Amino acid sequence: MSENSIETLMNEERTFDPPEEMLENSNITAQQYEEACRIADEDPEKFWAERARELLLWKRDFKTALESDPEKNEYKWFAGGRLNASENCLDRHLENGKRNKAALIWQGEPEDEVRVFTYHMLHRKVCRFANVLKKMGVSKGDRVAIYLPMVPELVISMLACARIGAVHSVIFAGFSAVSLQSRIIDCDAKILIAADGVLRGGKTIPLKRNVDEALFECPSVEQVIMVKRTGDEIDFIEGRDTWWQDEMAAPDIEDYCKPESMRSTDPMFILHTSGSTGKPKGIVHSTGGYMTITAHTSQWVFDLKDDDVHWCTADIGWITGHSYTVYGPLALGATTLLFEGVPTYPRPDRYWEIINRYGVNIFYTTPTAIRSLRREGSQWTEKYDLSTLRILGSVGEPINPEVWIWFHEHIGKGKLPLLDTWWQTETGGILISPLPYVGKLKPGSTGHALPGIKTAIVRSDGSEASANEGGHLLITEPWPGMLCTIHNDDARYRRTYFERFPGSYETGDGARIDEDGFHWIMGRLDDVINVSGHRLGTTEIESALIAHPDVTEAAVVGIPHDVKGQSVYAYVTLRSGLDQDDETRTALCNWISEKISPIAVPEAIQFSEGLPKTRSGKIMRRILRSIAVGGTEFGDTSTLSDASVINDLIEGQKVLF
Ligand code: WT7
Numbered sequence: 001m002s003e004n005s006i007e008t009l010m011n012e013e014r015t016f017d018p019p020e021e022m023l024e025n026s027n028i029t030a031q032q033y034e035e036a037c038r039i040a041d042e043d044p045e046k047f048w049a050e051r052a053r054e055l056l057l058w059k060r061d062f063k064t065a066l067e068s069d070p071e072k073n074e075y076k077w078f079a080g081g082r083l084n085a086s087e088n089c090l091d092r093h094l095e096n097g098k099r100n101k102a103a104l105i106w107q108g109e110p111e112d113e114v115r116v117f118t119y120h121m122l123h124r125k126v127c128r129f130a131n132v133l134k135k136m137g138v139s140k141g142d143r144v145a146i147y148l149p150m151v152p153e154l155v156i157s158m159l160a161c162a163r164i165g166a167v168h169s170v171i172f173a174g175f176s177a178v179s180l181q182s183r184i185i186d187c188d189a190k191i192l193i194a195a196d197g198v199l200r201g202g203k204t205i206p207l208k209r210n211v212d213e214a215l216f217e218c219p220s221v222e223q224v225i226m227v228k229r230t231g232d233e234i235d236f237i238e239g240r241d242t243w244w245q246d247e248m249a250a251p252d253i254e255d256y257c258k259p260e261s262m263r264s265t266d267p268m269f270i271l272h273t274s275g276s277t278g279k280p281k282g283i284v285h286s287t288g289g290y291m292t293i294t295a296h297t298s299q300w301v302f303d304l305k306d307d308d309v310h311w312c313t314a315d316i317g318w319i320t321g322h323s324y325t326v327y328g329p330l331a332l333g334a335t336t337l338l339f340e341g342v343p344t345y346p347r348p349d350r351y352w353e354i355i356n357r358y359g360v361n362i363f364y365t366t367p368t369a370i371r372s373l374r375r376e377g378s379q380w381t382e383k384y385d386l387s388t389l390r391i392l393g394s395v396g397e398p399i400n401p402e403v404w405i406w407f408h409e410h411i412g413k414g415k416l417p418l419l420d421t422w423w424q425t426e427t428g429g430i431l432i433s434p435l436p437y438v439g440k441l442k443p444g445s446t447g448h449a450l451p452g453i454k455t456a457i458v459r460s461d462g463s464e465a466s467a468n469e470g471g472h473l474l475i476t477e478p479w480p481g482m483l484c485t486i487h488n489d490d491a492r493y494r495r496t497y498f499e500r501f502p503g504s505y506e507t508g509d510g511a512r513i514d515e516d517g518f519h520w521i522m523g524r525l526d527d528v529i530n531v532s533g534h535r536l537g538t539t540e541i542e543s544a545l546i547a548h549p550d551v552t553e554a555a556v557v558g559i560p561h562d563v564k565g566q567s568v569y570a571y572v573t574l575r576s577g578l579d580q581d582d583e584t585r586t587a588l589c590n591w592i593s594e595k596i597s598p599i600a601v602p603e604a605i606q607f608s609e610g611l612p613k614t615r616s617g618k619i620m621r622r623i624l625r626s627i628a629v630g631g632t633e634f635g636d637t638s639t640l641s642d643a644s645v646i647n648d649l650i651e652g653q654k655v656l657f
Contacts, residue, residue: 140165172317264288282487293481298328368617428481529558
């Protein structure tokens, strides 16, 4: 980034100390942390080898922690080792006194629909379903596509695949037929597991017709296993479609299935994520590295203990759900909570009611969810005793300091550690985050890189940025859990992540590191706005807007400007009842000028009631950029949670110009 960067002007100076009384019982104390950092610095491979051996059950020990071929950007973790992810998540807990404890609590969208699976019950279901897959001819290395809402069968399917060494590819149930099809084709799946529909916000959304449409051109798929969820009528294609219940109840299906002994480096799953250009990338994760990073970070970052109820609100269709609803918590033998619904239905207190009902200890969610719940007001949180909570987490996008403070104050009662965790689909698990009871927290910062993780901020020419100077965020040493490739496109893997800054992994994010070593993520570099040569992180302007008492939500984009190159266009949602007039606009411009710089003052402010967001909560700035310049073509909008906001925004833009 340029020397002119002004992001340092936004000074967030508040800090919070971790609650001392909790430090003593934590999985990692300040002293242990220092020690871990020392070992990881001196001999990172030894550090990771120790963690891998301590956390996982290896059927055969590995010879070396890391075999790397930097020429090819090939990094093989724990080569020679053998293990099975499902055995690590289930079997070993049957023998260590956890057979009858809850492994999975499922809260359906209807309040009275609850299912609880003990480790014994989950193990048996997974074994039976693994046998169903085997009976259909699925074997080690075959790909299985999973297109399911947040129901227990989703977790069972994933673990069953892992059990027999099949590679699962979960496709978020919010995706359209087209997106489903391209992902199935890309991974060449043999079997598809799907549902009739989804329950969402009190309505049912059909899924099966997407399946039928997608499968028009997916010759690889031999069978579709259907989970009945909504009970709506569907077209059932004899010979191809079959019901989950029928398959599971078949008399020849046995209760036990031997876990396949997998090489540490064998692919465990594929998960597609969008790239900045072209078709989605099928990120491939391997067994040993992935299981190590998820178990490791669950234990250290979330301080996960045996008797904890862990709730990660993300959909399992995203990596967050893979790592912190399924594999991390189950590998450690904790209780994981799966919630089918949305935070605001039937009332905006759903999250708080669930935390209270199940005594949730660790609550991991997204800034966007918190922003929307903050908007509803604190009367909804005050109704509930949330005292079981011990740790709060945030992920997915930068959390604006004001939103952080609200979360900390209203849910964390001003004392719980609130961890802003940074990572990506590609990284497998959390890489940059505060640890709950070690060191200070700064609202809006993701803290330090975890022990064993090495980061750097560099300028476009590759030279190291100085403290507080924004630049490209790189991970300079390999880590367990890093992607092993992009499915079917090794060249793209090398080009995307290793070409521009040789020897390092390029995250694609902009960030700065302050004088205390805290990381401040500025958003994807493609979200950077360049006004008269000054680089502005969209996040920082948004955070400043949200910090204004009248504003509840804001998104900014860059639009072309004759003189400045680009200028700032802001979408702002005001608290209800406030005047959407020029006076308010002037007040907001003055505010930005004061909080950041006159350079960051928006050229235009459009008041809006809603923003286009993906179901995982990311604002689709691409659409906002297009609307801001009067565009009407938005490309693929299939991942939007509510596409109807677009028309309102287009109308709003017309009024403005
Ligand atoms: C991108 C990765 C990994 C979990 C979910 C998203 C952004 C992620 C943070 C954070 C600021 C964050 C980055 C990253 N991101 N966590 N704590 N603060 N930004 O996974 O879909 O692969 O997206 O999400 O831009 O590159 P993903």
